[in-house]
Amino acid sequence: MENRFSILFLILLSFGFLKDANAQSAQNKPVFAKAVYKGLDEVYEKHPLSEGEFYSPILQGTYPDPAITRKGDDYFMVVSSFAMFPGVPIFHSNDLVNWKQIGHVLDRKSQLKVHDTGISMGIYAPDIKYNPSNDTFYMITTQFAGGFGNIVVKTQDPFQGWSDPIKLDFEGIDPGMFFDDDGKAYVVHNDAPNEGEERYQGHRVIKIWEYDLENDQVVKGSDKIIVDGGVDPSANPIWIEAPHIYKKDGKYFLMCAEGGTGGNHSEVIFKGDAPMGPYVPASNNPILTQRYLKDNRENKVDWAGHADLVVGPDDEYYAVFLGIRPNEKNRVNTGRETFILPVDWSGEFPVFENGLVPLRPKLNMPDGVxxxxxxxxxxFPNGNFTYEENFDSENLDYRWIGLRGPREDFIQMNGRGLEIDPFEVNIKEVKPTSTLFYRQQHKNFEFNTELAYEPQNQNELAGISAVQSEKFNYVFGVTNVNGEKYIVLERTEDGESQIVKSERVNYDGTIKLQLKATGDDYSFGYALADGDFKFFDVSGDILSTNVAGGFTGNMIGLYATTANDALPIE
Structure with a gap:
């Protein structure tokens, strides 16, 4: 009897009376034929490059908290990545002007456990340093996820990958490493004051430890507070953090961010006779900030700080640091970006050249470049550029990332484009999502894609997302309700969702989708066949750090889900 039913099932399947569930599921996987991102910022139109110039920021979009190191003619730079997966983008250059992303430091699940954390948790403020005494690179960071805390990974070749994390036995955040000429190693970091000694909200200290290179651990009992509060403790300075130690002319210099990552952000420096201090602040602090300038200045850059120094190819000093470029409503949608400035260290302390006046959009290249x-x-592209991805290469560009989990868990290139295998997770959940993200890199931009997709029910949706966080985002895509396809635009603000617009759509196979922005004005559009785009206008407010909080910029996602709750309204 069982064999008869099996034969009957096969006959019905062969004549098309039944559909193979696996085949039907495969048909429902959305395929994005291409994606095109175009930057349209006015500042680059008004300030074209002349010979011998380059633009700053050097990394546009949410690439914050840069740290840099040098080995010979090779420069390596890392930035924060929070809950993005893979983590800690790493860039290589030979001249500080031209940068290639060579991968991510934390690219395995054993290294990065951010699957159940909010978008602004995870990886904070990585530091990268080369130790010539053992020819080894170290990347040290705080991972607020997976039970890690402060960790270090290492390699002798950044092009070939990094070790699994070694958990370090200290609290606090923003750890940095320093390797002295005598082979000794140190870890310096932000921490809370000693218990019972907290004086005010935002009171932090800088602490230093000796570091055992053989066992890769701080030396127990060697810790010492070397800065308490900041440059002027009587003024109750807040959030002294992101420390780096440098040695020059036999003296030791401790450089830190101070003032919090916002409008009061700055960079300050101290001097000492030994790595463990004591350290005395420079009289001309801060050495980098934009906080004293007019709010309505042209081509405004703000929040400058969190810097790291390196000797350039011309034997002069340079600093990479974070800053933001707010839009006309002073909102921060592109996130914190990586800038660079030359540094004059001909005197006792380093001086950021033009670091206390309005930052300019372009700089002169180092001598010899x-x-x-x-x-x-x-x-890496810079200024206004157009980036087109046809998803026809085996190796997807490193700029495309996942959230909380590897992109390889849900994507494949199938010859027609990028196919997404949707998770039963929507963008508002604190879980890995089946979304391939590209960072917003300009205040004014266009993002286009073409989607082949036939949703079968209201749980299925694919399209574009614009995500500041799991609580602040837009979803724009196609779903199916009672046999009818709909385009829906959903706005989620502080976890509360509402449908901005929905319409029935009837397309044959593919639909074109577009997201564009002019400052704070965003528009989501769709087009059928060769028809014109129809746009729905919204505010970009919820895609800004000012409204959403957190530490990331807007990310544009190619999104698919089988847990859709964005349903059309009649």
Whole structure:
């Protein structure tokens, strides 16, 4: 009897009376044929590059908290990544002007456990340093997830990957490493004051430890507070953090961020005779900030700080640091970006050249650097640029990332484009999502994609998301309710969702989707066949750090889910 039913099932299947569930599921997987991002910022139109110039920021979009190191002619730079997966983007350059992303430091689940944490948790403020005494690179950071805390990974070749994390036995955040000429190693970091000694909200200290290179652990009992509060303790300074130690002319210099990552952000410096201090602040602090300037200045850059120093190819000093470029409503949708400035260290303390006046959009290249190759031959693009991805390569560009989990868990290139295998998770859940993200890198931009998708029910949706966090985002996509396809635009603010617009759509196979922004004005559009785009206008307010909080910028996602709750309204 069982064999008869099996034969009958196969006959019905062969004549099309039944559909193979696996085949039906495969048909429902959305395929994005391509994606095109175009930057349209006015500042780059008004300030074209002349020969010998390059733009700053050097990394546009949410690439914050840069740290840099040098080995010979090779420079390596890392930035924060929070709950993005993979974590800690790493860039390489030979001249500080032209940068290539060579991968991510934390690219395995054993290294990065952010699957159940909010978007602004995870990886904070990585530091990268080369130790010539053992020819080894170290990346040290705080991972607020997975039970890690402060960790270090290492390699002798950043092009070839990094070790699994080693958990370090100290509290606090923003750890940095320093390797002295005598081979000794130290870890310096932000921490809370000693218990019972807290004086005010935001009171922090900088602490230093000796570091055992053989056992990769801080030396128990060697910790010492070297800065209590900040430059002027009587003024109750807040959030002294992101410390780095440098040695020059036999003296030790401790450079830190101070004032919090916002409008009061700055960079300050101290001097000492030994790595463990004591340290005395410079009289001309802060050495970098934008906080004293007019609010309505042209081409405004703000929040400058969290810097790291390196000797450039011309034997002069340079600093990478974070800053933001707010839109016309002073909102921060592109997130905190990586800038660079030359530094004059001919005197006792380093001086950021033009670091206390309005930052300019372009700089002169270091002496001896003759070619600006940004956007060519794999070098990171800069200024206004157009990036087109046809999803026809085995190796997807590193700029495409997942959230809380690897992109490889839900994507594949199938010859027609990018196919997403949707998770039963929507964008508002604190779980890995089946969304491939690209950072917003301009205040004014266009993002286009073409989607082939036939949703079968209201739980299925695919399209574009614009995400500041799990609680602040837009979803714009196609779903199916009672056999009818709908385009829906959902706005989620502080966890509360509402449908902004929904319409029935009837398309044959593919639909074109677009997201564009002019400052704070965002528009989501769709087009059928060769027809014109129809746009729905919204505010970009919820995509800004000012409204959403947290530490990331807006991320544009190619999104699919089988847990959709964005349903059309009649």
């Amino acid at each position: 003759t070619e600006n190759k940004q956007g060519q031959d794999g070098f």
